[in-house]
Amino acid sequence: MENFVFYNPVKLLFGKGQIANIAAEIPTDAKILMLYGGGSIKSNGVYDQVKSALAGRNITEFGGIEPNPHLETLLKAVELIRKEGIDFLLAVGGGSVLDGTKFIAAAVPFAGDPWDILAKAAPVTAAMPFGAVLTLPATGSEMNTNSVVTKWETQEKLFFSSPLVFPRFSVLDPESTFSLPPRQISNGIVDAYTHVMEQYLTYAVNAPLQDQMAESILKTLIAEGPKTLADPQDYDARANIMWCATMALNGLIGAGVPQDWSTHMIGHELTALHGLDHAQTLAVVLPSNLTIRRDRKSQKLLQYAERVWGIIEGTEADRITEAIAKTRNFFESVGVRTHLSDYGVGLDTIPVIIERFEQRGFTALGEHKDVNPEIVTKILTLCA
Amino acid sequence: MENFVFYNPVKLLFGKGQIANIAAEIPTDAKILMLYGGGSIKSNGVYDQVKSALAGRNITEFGGIEPNPHLETLLKAVELIRKEGIDFLLAVGGGSVLDGTKFIAAAVPFAGDPWDILAKAAPVTAAMPFGAVLTLPATGSEMNTNSVVTKWETQEKLFFSSPLVFPRFSVLDPESTFSLPPRQISNGIVDAYTHVMEQYLTYAVNAPLQDQMAESILKTLIAEGPKTLADPQDYDARANIMWCATMALNGLIGAGVPQDWSTHMIGHELTALHGLDHAQTLAVVLPSNLTIRRDRKSQKLLQYAERVWGIIEGTEADRITEAIAKTRNFFESVGVRTHLSDYGVGLDTIPVIIERFEQRGFTALGEHKDVNPEIVTKILTLCA
Numbered sequence: 001m002e003n004f005v006f007y008n009p010v011k012l013l014f015g016k017g018q019i020a021n022i023a024a025e026i027p028t029d030a031k032i033l034m035l036y037g038g039g040s041i042k043s044n045g046v047y048d049q050v051k052s053a054l055a056g057r058n059i060t061e062f063g064g065i066e067p068n069p070h071l072e073t074l075l076k077a078v079e080l081i082r083k084e085g086i087d088f089l090l091a092v093g094g095g096s097v098l099d100g101t102k103f104i105a106a107a108v109p110f111a112g113d114p115w116d117i118l119a120k121a122a123p124v125t126a127a128m129p130f131g132a133v134l135t136l137p138a139t140g141s142e143m144n145t146n147s148v149v150t151k152w153e154t155q156e157k158l159f160f161s162s163p164l165v166f167p168r169f170s171v172l173d174p175e176s177t178f179s180l181p182p183r184q185i186s187n188g189i190v191d192a193y194t195h196v197m198e199q200y201l202t203y204a205v206n207a208p209l210q211d212q213m214a215e216s217i218l219k220t221l222i223a224e225g226p227k228t229l230a231d232p233q234d235y236d237a238r239a240n241i242m243w244c245a246t247m248a249l250n251g252l253i254g255a256g257v258p259q260d261w262s263t264h265m266i267g268h269e270l271t272a273l274h275g276l277d278h279a280q281t282l283a284v285v286l287p288s289n290l291t292i293r294r295d296r297k298s299q300k301l302l303q304y305a306e307r308v309w310g311i312i313e314g315t316e317a318d319r320i321t322e323a324i325a326k327t328r329n330f331f332e333s334v335g336v337r338t339h340l341s342d343y344g345v346g347l348d349t350i351p352v353i354i355e356r357f358e359q360r361g362f363t364a365l366g367e368h369k370d371v372n373p374e375i376v377t378k379i380l381t382l383c384a
Numbered sequence: 385m386e387n388f389v390f391y392n393p394v395k396l397l398f399g400k401g402q403i404a405n406i407a408a409e410i411p412t413d414a415k416i417l418m419l420y421g422g423g424s425i426k427s428n429g430v431y432d433q434v435k436s437a438l439a440g441r442n443i444t445e446f447g448g449i450e451p452n453p454h455l456e457t458l459l460k461a462v463e464l465i466r467k468e469g470i471d472f473l474l475a476v477g478g479g480s481v482l483d484g485t486k487f488i489a490a491a492v493p494f495a496g497d498p499w500d501i502l503a504k505a506a507p508v509t510a511a512m513p514f515g516a517v518l519t520l521p522a523t524g525s526e527m528n529t530n531s532v533v534t535k536w537e538t539q540e541k542l543f544f545s546s547p548l549v550f551p552r553f554s555v556l557d558p559e560s561t562f563s564l565p566p567r568q569i570s571n572g573i574v575d576a577y578t579h580v581m582e583q584y585l586t587y588a589v590n591a592p593l594q595d596q597m598a599e600s601i602l603k604t605l606i607a608e609g610p611k612t613l614a615d616p617q618d619y620d621a622r623a624n625i626m627w628c629a630t631m632a633l634n635g636l637i638g639a640g641v642p643q644d645w646s647t648h649m650i651g652h653e654l655t656a657l658h659g660l661d662h663a664q665t666l667a668v669v670l671p672s673n674l675t676i677r678r679d680r681k682s683q684k685l686l687q688y689a690e691r692v693w694g695i696i697e698g699t700e701a702d703r704i705t706e707a708i709a710k711t712r713n714f715f716e717s718v719g720v721r722t723h724l725s726d727y728g729v730g731l732d733t734i735p736v737i738i739e740r741f742e743q744r745g746f747t748a749l750g751e752h753k754d755v756n757p758e759i760v761t762k763i764l765t766l767c768a
Contacts, residue, residue, distance in 0.1 A: 001398075004399060005397055007395040209600055213597055223592065
């Protein structure tokens with residue numbers, strides 16, 4: 001096992017009716033800004049539940065945060081917060097609203113151009129306190145320090161992370177996700193699955209508990225994903241998917257083990273350039289990424305084949321091929337297509353992506369830092 | 385899945401050499417009290433590593449905290465802290481030193497008799513900040529809010545828990561455990577195993593991820609326990625046991641599922657009355673407890689039989705019997721005896737234990753609150 005530091009102080013309130021308990025988590029005299037997205041929270045009852053839980057509190061609202069939240073939109077919230085003297089943020093929505101709120105929390109006290117936090121890795125030395133009401137199980141943003149923001153003007157989708165942007169609390173009520181469109185649930189399953197794979201499917205470091213915990217999440221997603229798509233009001237199935245998505249990216253399964261993340265880095269470019277949903281990019285890139293790098297990942301691919309998919313027959317090469325095929329089929333079976341052509345994207349995007357990586361100084365990605373432009377080109381070629 | 389609140393802000397520093405990094409976790413101007421036990425930290429190098437990491441800092445020492453820490457000893461530390469104006473505690477040792485430090489942290493600002501925190505469940509409204517350097521993987525105390533203290537005068541072993549006594553940080557360096565006596569490692573394996581069983585072996589609530597995470601810890605203990613006993617300097621085996629013990633009782637596997645804890649409650653009495661090691665009491669009580677209550681636990685016992693022990697042949701009754709036998713054999717195989725007679729304890733202890741339960745107002749224990757004096761008597765009779 002590798003050395004690690006683990007720290008995650010997010011308080012989770014999980015289950016039916018937990019939105020009613022948020023008042024106790026926010027200082028009584030706080031000037032609250034409630035942030036949300038396109039307004040689905042108004043039709044599914046979450047907006048009313050939040051307003052009811054915070055009756056009598058000082059609340060301002062900021063709606064309209066987009067999927068892949070735009071810097072340009074978030075800076076408007078920063079301006080409002082500074083002007084109104086807001087001192088607590090409440091994100092109500094999915095990963096995009098949460099990621100956007102994290103950026104806003106860091107941007108408000110930031111001296112200078114807040115985009116530098118992402119574009120130049122400018123240090124975050126302070127951030128506003130905030131809580132979250134999660135309405136879409138997928139990104140794990142409710143229990144981590146990660147935030148991804150898109151600068152619309154330049155089509156750049158970049159990432160930052162800081163322990164100062166842990167949510168103070170996150171509410172996860174599976175019932176609040178019953179009315180989500182199937183596409184968002186499908187995306188959430190693929191997103192959580194790929195988060196696990198980025199931390200699990202690397203090379204062995206004799207960390208059996210981390211490995212088995214990762215496999216537990218994968219197996220639960222495989223079992224519960226189809227159930228929750230078939231019956232969106234099956235509370236337990238939805239709860240299980242929601243808990244998997246949080247556990248997939250709260251730092252635990254990645255503690256003490258190598259991590260990859262090249263699928264995400266490549267995928268982000270596909271979203272930035274072509275507007276694919278985040279999970280669609282992962283479903284496209286992961287199977288090809290595993291295929292191109294199967295030799296260096298062979299030990300873990302064989303373990304994955306046996307323990308997650310029960311594949312024990314055939315040569316090692318056959319078992320690896322079958323495990324990657326099962327992965328692709330799973331993504332397709334939950335409704336997320338796995339080829340660039342399914343989204344009308346051609347291979348002419350490859351040199352553009354390579355150029356963007358090089359401009360940002362990425363010489364190589366992955367757990368061995370060997371996913372160089374040549375390998376990225378091979379991976380994307382196989383995604384056709 | 386049941387509703388839950390999960391919150392665990394302990395910062396873990398895990399791995400070789402991490403003791404060197406504690407200075408950054410303690411305020412520079414803190415008046416530190418370093419607490420420890422019988423002095424093994426002086427022979428195994430941990431004492432020197434801590435002093436070296438904190439060179440130049442203001443440190444007072446308090447040694448001599450016993451296994452099953454005594455109220456009488458801990459109150460001496462409380463007096464010292466109040467007199468010297470100590471403002472940060474550093475526990476260096478195993479579960480007993482950590483539990484004792486938690487009690488001290490709560491007792492210092494407590495108005496009145498601190499024993500009331502345990503004996504009368506008096507509310508803890510403040511506690512001193514503290515960190516921990518763990519030298520014995522077993523109790524999980526390094527990442528939870530639990531503390532068990534023994535009042536020597538009356539032979540009472542009682543428990544309290546408060547979110548105010550989370551360690552600020554805990555260092556887990558597997559190398560610091562290489563020199564432990566085998567008995568303490570054996571005990572740690574049984575303790576961690578039983579912590580998992582108390583949260584897992586109840587009844588099903590459709591929480592597959594929690595179940596599989598619990599099974600992952602059990603399987604890792606079964607695989608790594610014999611390895612670490614055979615070769616105490618096998619870093620990975622020791623690291624895996626250490627990580628299992630922490631994960632067994634940091635709240636995660638118990639989130640959203642029913643919990644039992646009757647084995648612990650019965651076991652505490654055996655330690656208080658007869659001086660058995662904590663883990664010895666668990667090894668004695670758990671197999672009999674599962675046997676007496678096998679009907680109401682049958683669903684989970686069958687799952688445990690199949691997934692943890694690979695038992696798939698025979699009738700349901702046979703499989704349950706075999707799974708319980710495997711559990712007992714595992715405890716014996718790692719060197720912890722499983723019968724009261726192994727420790728010279730007779731059945732005349734039973735009425736004494738029942739009377740003590742009744743005096744404290746425990747009418748019944750367990751996940752169904754049905755482990756009443758009659759059932760406790762049956763369980764203990766089977767432990768003979």
